[in-house]
Amino acid sequence: MRRLLGLAVLLGLACVGCGVQPSGVIPGDPAPTGPVNGVTLYFVRNGEVVPTLRATDTALTPTEAMNLLLTGGVDDQERAVGLSTDLPPGAGPATLTNDATGTTLTIAVDPGPLRPAAKNQLVCTAQSALAQEFATTSVGLFIVGPDERIGPMSRCPVIG
Amino acid sequence: MIQRVLAPIRGLRVRLLLGFAGLCIITATLVAGGMYVYARRVILQQAQDSAVFALTKQIRSVYPLHTLPPNQQSLAVIQDGLVTKDSSVRVEYGNQSVGNRDAASLISADLRAEISKGHVAWQRVDWSGAPGLVVGTELMVKGANGDVRSSGVDVFAFYDLGAEAQSIAQLAYLAWGIGAVVLVMAMLLAIAVARSVLGPVRELRTAAGRLGAGELSTRVPVRGSDELAEVAQTFNNTAQALEGHVVELRRMEADARRFVADVSHELRTPLAAMIAVVDVLDEQAAQLPELTGEAVRLVSQGTHNLTRLVNDLIEVTRFDSGTAALALDEIDLAVAIMATLRARGWSGEVRTDLPGGVLARVDPRRLDVIVANLVGNALRHGAPPVTVRLRTEPGWLIVEVGDHGPGLSDEVLPKVFNRFYKADTARTRSEGSGLGLAISWENARLHRGSLVAANQPGGGALFTLRLPLIEVTE
Numbered sequence: 001m002r003r004l005l006g007l008a009v010l011l012g013l014a015c016v017g018c019g020v021q022p023s024g025v026i027p028g029d030p031a032p033t034g035p036v037n038g039v040t041l042y043f044v045r046n047g048e049v050v051p052t053l054r055a056t057d058t059a060l061t062p063t064e065a066m067n068l069l070l071t072g073g074v075d076d077q078e079r080a081v082g083l084s085t086d087l088p089p090g091a092g093p094a095t096l097t098n099d100a101t102g103t104t105l106t107i108a109v110d111p112g113p114l115r116p117a118a119k120n121q122l123v124c125t126a127q128s129a130l131a132q133e134f135a136t137t138s139v140g141l142f143i144v145g146p147d148e149r150i151g152p153m154s155r156c157p158v159i160g
Numbered sequence: 161m162i163q164r165v166l167a168p169i170r171g172l173r174v175r176l177l178l179g180f181a182g183l184c185i186i187t188a189t190l191v192a193g194g195m196y197v198y199a200r201r202v203i204l205q206q207a208q209d210s211a212v213f214a215l216t217k218q219i220r221s222v223y224p225l226h227t228l229p230p231n232q233q234s235l236a237v238i239q240d241g242l243v244t245k246d247s248s249v250r251v252e253y254g255n256q257s258v259g260n261r262d263a264a265s266l267i268s269a270d271l272r273a274e275i276s277k278g279h280v281a282w283q284r285v286d287w288s289g290a291p292g293l294v295v296g297t298e299l300m301v302k303g304a305n306g307d308v309r310s311s312g313v314d315v316f317a318f319y320d321l322g323a324e325a326q327s328i329a330q331l332a333y334l335a336w337g338i339g340a341v342v343l344v345m346a347m348l349l350a351i352a353v354a355r356s357v358l359g360p361v362r363e364l365r366t367a368a369g370r371l372g373a374g375e376l377s378t379r380v381p382v383r384g385s386d387e388l389a390e391v392a393q394t395f396n397n398t399a400q401a402l403e404g405h406v407v408e409l410r411r412m413e414a415d416a417r418r419f420v421a422d423v424s425h426e427l428r429t430p431l432a433a434m435i436a437v438v439d440v441l442d443e444q445a446a447q448l449p450e451l452t453g454e455a456v457r458l459v460s461q462g463t464h465n466l467t468r469l470v471n472d473l474i475e476v477t478r479f480d481s482g483t484a485a486l487a488l489d490e491i492d493l494a495v496a497i498m499a500t501l502r503a504r505g506w507s508g509e510v511r512t513d514l515p516g517g518v519l520a521r522v523d524p525r526r527l528d529v530i531v532a533n534l535v536g537n538a539l540r541h542g543a544p545p546v547t548v549r550l551r552t553e554p555g556w557l558i559v560e561v562g563d564h565g566p567g568l569s570d571e572v573l574p575k576v577f578n579r580f581y582k583a584d585t586a587r588t589r590s591e592g593s594g595l596g597l598a599i600s601w602e603n604a605r606l607h608r609g610s611l612v613a614a615n616q617p618g619g620g621a622l623f624t625l626r627l628p629l630i631e632v633t634e
Contacts, residue, residue, distance in 0.1 A: 020321055021284070025268065026283065031298045032524070034224060053301075
């Protein structure tokens, strides 16, 4: 009797196990990674700085990238996904220079009263922009306003 | 219950069939099942791997990304770059999506969780009844300074596994088909094996039955040199030995009987002469001197005993040789039994219960021998009163002879009808020949009746003669 039962179970398994059954999730290689073509600007969402990618026709200089951030603000697409800028209007134009004494960002307003998120926007965008010209971002950044100079700033919190 | 259900499958043929079938099913299931499972895994793995490979290769062409977060148009550009002829693609960013809207339900939360860890991941799903494959991945971007970050764009590609399922189903059909063919072949093989085993076994059984029924010349054919052939050979040897022994025993027994018969016949003629002489001497014994007269009486009695013994022996040899025959006659049983008692002079010593009018067809001489032997035996060895009862049962007439002596001991009871058996060894020289009860028993059997010895509840032996009652029709 037990033998018959075993045989039946075996046959049942053979029948049930046929065909292509749904499976669990099978993990594979790391996700594909590719380059970006454009300028990375940092805006704010829920108090955190978030990178965005803007398509550009030609490669921008660091100063041009900073001016895009300071004067342009978020575009419609970026606003649609909840991005905004903490930088006050009229903070531009800016210049970003890099020499032996350090990296200096000059803007049209005093940097001291800026909110922390706004300072991070400046630091992260500058760090990202400079990386295209210089292999290293180890040099400290100084932000200079009409009456005030602060720095060196700590590194961008969202870039590894 | 189970035993009773399983009883019909105890036959060798059924057991062999079941054994072969079970072996075949297990083997076919394991072999075909194992192959099937392995082949299915290989087929599916190959299909999945090639789908994943194709998708990741295709994804390289959508880089570099230009705009993040993407607008609907750039998502559409990505989706357009990934669609192939055998896959549909869905691209998502946050709550925006482009592509196959219905397929969104196929993407499980587990898959989303897995790809959010930065892996390509895939899952086989039930795509409205048909097997399908969902491959998902996030698009990662490498920043200008070498940092790799998520772009937030998820790509899902859907593949139909119908072709693979069909190949696998064909594998299954093939496995079932081969299994069925193998099963049929195993059954045929089992039947052939069962026949090759059961044939000789049946022959042996028939032969053993015939041997038991007395056909000692029975032999079985010995085929081949397997165990069954050895059994057959052993059977033949045994039968041959048995036949030899039985023939020898029969010859010896026949010789012994013929010898007894010959001796008895040879003794009869001189005994007849001696009887004539001792009868004459007996008449004159009274006038002879006392010592001589006593001697003559002893010789006379011994000669009569010897004559009775020889006559009994001749009677026994007739039974043994099968020449004893019944001479049936219609008689009144009560009258016949009374005549027997009267002729022996026992009428006064025996209590009788003999209802008249019981008519039957018996051999009067043999009935006389039986009753005389039983009553004589009771008078000699038992104690009075000796009783003789006649009664009938449907189909049987019964004569019971009882006494009130000590009865028969357990040791004596089974041997009481043996020839020359004497219960009382101290009285070996008794008047009886030692053949009386044996002859009575043979006579009862000749009538197709029986003679049984037993003890009465109140003490004393009881001999019961049962003869089939063939009543006389008026």
